[in-house]
Every structure is written in C-alpha cells, then in structure tokens.
Amino acid sequence: MYQANEQRYQKMFYNRVGDSGLKLSAIGLGLWNNFGSVDAYATQKAIVHQAFDLGITYFDLANNYGPEPGSAETNFGKMLATDLKPYRDELVIASKAGYVMWPGPYGNWGSRKSIIASADQSLRRTGLDYFDIFYSHRADPQTNPEETALALDQLVRSGKALYVGLSNYSGAQIKVMAGIFRDLHTPFIIDQPRYNLLNRQIETDVLPELTAEKKAAVSFSSLCQGLLTNKYLHGIPADSRAMKATIPFLHPAQVEQTLGTIKRLNDVAANRNQSLAQMALAWNLRQPAIASVLIGASRPEQVVANVAALAHLDFSAAELQTIDDILAAQAPIDWSAKD
Template sequence: MYQASQKRYDHMIYNRVGNSGLKLSAIGLGLWNNFGSVDPIANQKAIIHQAFDLGITYYDLANNYGPEPGSAETNFGRIMATDMRPYRDEMVIASKAGYVMWPGPYGNWGSRKSIIASADQSLQRTGLDYFDIFYSHRPDPETPMEETATALDQLVRQGKTLYVGISNYNGKQTAAMTKIFESLGTPYIIHQPRYNMFNRQVEQDLFPVLQATHKAAVGFSSLSQGLLTDKYLHGITTDSRANKQTIPFLSPVQVEQTLATVKRLNEVAQQREQSLAQMALAWNLRQPALASVLIGASRPEQVVNNVAALEKLKFSESELATIEQILTEQPAIDWNAGRS
C-alpha cells in the first residue's frame, strides 16, 4: 500500500487562485498523455506517487484524455481506489467537457445536455463523489454562453463540483462568461489557457481580463509539447513525441522551425544553472495571473526535474531582456505544418 512522504509539503509553493479561498500547487500534473489504456498502469502509479510526494496537489483530467478516450479518467480512478483514496481531501482533481467524446450530437461542445452527461460519465469513470474543478473545455460557437454557464452552475448546485472553470476561451469570451457566472453566483475561479514561450497571445488578450476580474489561470502545454526541453537539441528520435502523428500541436517541422531559438534559450538556462525545462516553467510562473503550470510526465524522474524549477524562480532584468530578445527574433511558427 502506498504511503505518502511525510515531507510532501516541505518545498512546494501554493498559490491562491484569484480572490477565491482555494490554493493550487505551483506545478500541477496533467494527465493528457501517458495515462491512457495503452500506457502501463504501474508507471502511471509511480508518476502520481512521485508527484504527490513532492507536494503536487493539482491533478488535471478531461473526459477525452487517453487514448482511448475516457481511459485516463478510468486509470486515475483505479489509482485513487487502490492508492490515493486516503489522501482525497489533500488533492484538487479537475476534469473537463467540450471536445468530442462519444458519437452523435451530444458527445461534443457545450450544450447543457453534453456538459451534464459528460460530468456524470467522468465521475463514474473516476469513482469520485465530486470534482474540485470542472471546466468547459472550449467555447461552443453554436450554443449560447448562458446555456454552458448555467450547466456548470447546475453541477455546483448538485454537489458534483466545488468550483468551475473555462478553458481555451479568448479574452472577450472570458469577460462575457464572467458576467454570466457573477449573475448566477457561480464559484467560477479559473481559466486554463495554453501558455509558454512560444504561445504568448494570452498575455495581451486574456491575462488582463483575469487580473481585472480577480480570477487566475493554470497554464497547459507549459513546455510546448517538449519543444522547450533538451529533448530535441540533438535531433528527433524515432520514439519522440514529434514523430507520433497522434499527438497534436507538434511535428518535426515545428522542431526544425524552433531549434535555433531553443539552443539559444538553453544557453541562458545553463547560465542560470537550470535545465531548459526548469527555466521555461519558472518563466511561465513569473506571470501574476498564473496560479499553477501543468507538466506532463512519462516517468517519475521528469516530475522530480520539473518541480526543481521552483528552486530558482527569480529572473534578473538582464535575463528577462535576453529571453525576450531571443523570442522576438524567433520567426513565426506554422503550428499546422507537418500535420496530416
């Protein structure tokens, strides 16, 4: 039986989520990849154990995470039942609905029918009584925002989630949803955008809205699907994520387009006595709007290395200026290139 480390809270940083009472670990574990039906359950357990032992309390799921869709929630539920159940009240567990999950018109997007059914299915797969946070995974262009918002509000009132969030909404959409949630009295506290050194649009569009409304963000794709690590500094291996056509947002083309920039950023990281991944995570957390950044992991050692980013979060003005110059000189990246 798993026994959590008694020192698990000694070094982790916990940030308040906007003006809510909730705090999140500055680094959270995302289960987008490596937790599906095709992945060894023993390795999944080892990663979650390591994360919890290091003070990571935020665990991020979605209905369609796998592969197969739904299997990440199922596997997480198995691990909760056998290993983590005694620690449930020390964990913030989130899931989402909004991307395609099952056939037909109700297994996708943000209708009340889809949101409620998906949340019920996710609770069944995980074996949980409730989620701490449940998100609308993306805006639905054909469903009124009021309908999506009231569906999330209903989940709170039914005791199926404590808080709600939204993900992948732009600044204007977020401001509109915030007003609806306020009128309903819904505990909407958080947004989950893609954010990293190569994806910065939210700095001008979304983050000002969050700060003005006293909400927070948890960033996903924090290392740009592995681009902002040392993984590709010496070429693309056959088993790398960039060569797996099932993985969105990354292909050998993007690796080639960013390699020169990544090498320059790695030099800055070495001068800071950090790995590139550690520096990239620290750089993300410099943003006041970010309460937490998500990491993925294929083995426990990656969790250890990424959490070590918290040992050196401060940047000098010179370091920030150098990083900004490097990023400014990066040519536009074609994120659709190389995809079939």
C-alpha cells in the same frame, strides 16, 4: 500499501487562485498523455505517487483523455479507490467536457445536455462524489454562452463540483462568461490556456482579462509538447512527437525552424544552473495571474526534475530581456491547431 511522504508539503509552493479561497500547487500534474489504457498502469501509479510525494496536489483530467477516451479517468479512479483514498481531501482533482467523447450530437461541445452527461460519466469513471474543479474545455460557437454557464452552475448547485473553470477561451469569451457567472453567483475561479515561451498569445487578451476579473490561470503545454526540453537540442529524435505530428507546430519542418531558438534559450537556462524545462516552467510562473503550471510525465524522474524548477523562480531584468530578444527573432509559428 502506499504511504505518502510526510515531508511532501515542505518545498512545494501553493498559490491562491485569484480572489478565491482555493490554493493550487505551483506545479500540477496533467494526465493528458501516458495515463491511458495503452500505458503501463504500474508506471502511471509511480508517477502519481512521486507527484504527491513532492507536494503536487492538483491533478488535471478531461473526459476524453486516454487513449482510449475516458481511460485516464478510469485509471486515476483506480488509484483513488486504493492508494489515494486516505488523501482525497488533500487533492484538487479537475476534469473537463467540450471535446468529442462519444458518437452523435451530444458527446461534444457545450450544451447543457453534453456538459451534464459528460460530468456524470466522468464521476462514474473516477468513482468520485464531486470534482474540485470542472471546466468547459472549449467555447461552443453554436451554443449560447449562458446555456454552458448554467450547466456548469448546475454542477456546483447539485454538489458535483466545488468550482468551475474555462479552457481554451479567448479574453473576450472569458469576459462574457465571467459576467454570467457573476450574475449567477457561480464560483468561477480559473481559466486553463496554452502558454509557454514559444506561444505568448494569451499575454495580450486572456491574462489581462483574468487579472481584471480577479481570476487565475493554470497553463497547459507549458513545455510545448517537449520542444522546451533537452530532447530537441541536437535535432529531432526518431521517437519524438514531431516525427508523428499531425498538428502544424510539431511538424518536423516547423520544429527545424525553432531549434536555433531552443538552443539559445538553453544557454540562458544553463547560465541560471537550470535545465531548459526548469527555466520554461519558472518563466511561466513569473506571471502573477498564473497559479499553477501543468506538467506531463512518462516516468517519475521527470516529475522530480520539473519540480526542481521551484528552487529558482526569480529572473533578473537582464535575463528577461535576453529571453525576449531571443523570442523576438523566432520565425512565426503556426498555432492554428490546438494540441
């Protein structure tokens, strides 16, 4: 029977989520990849155990994570029913609805019908009574924002979620939703945007809006799907996602354009006695509005290496300027498709 490391809270940092009372572990575990029905369950458990043993308390799911869609929630639910059952109150478990999950007009986007049905399905798959945070996974251009907000508010009022969040929303969309939530007295506390060294788009709209609203962010794609690791330092590996990419920024031709930038960033990291991945995570956490950064993992050792980033979170002004100069020289990247 799994017993958590008694020293798990000694080295992890916990950041307050905006002006709410909730704190998140500075590093969270995303279950987007490697936790589906096609992945070894024993490895999944080992990764989750390692994460919790290192003080990671934030676990991030969505209804469609897999493959097969829904299987990440099902697998995590198995762990909750056994290994993690004694620790439920020490965990912050999140899920989302908004991307396509089942056929027909109701298994996608942000209608009340879709949000409520999806949340109910996710609760059944995980075996939970409630989610700590439930997100709208993306803005629905054909649904009135108030309808999506009211659906999320209903989840809280019915005891199915403690807090609500948004993901993949622009700064302007966050402002609209925040106003509705304020009128409803809904505990909207967090946004989940893509953010990393190679994609800084949220610095001009999302982060200022969250700061103005006294909300926080948890960043995903923090390592840019592996580009900001040592995996690409010597070219594109045959088994990499870039070789199987169906989205523009991971197309081999696009990756080739970033290799010089990645190598120069790696030199900065080496001078800080960090790996490139560790520096990338620390760089995200330099933003006051970012409460947590999500990591993925295919084996427990990756979790250990990433959490080690917390040993060196400070940057000198010279380091930040060097990083800015390196990034300014990078050719434009096509971020038109969401990862």
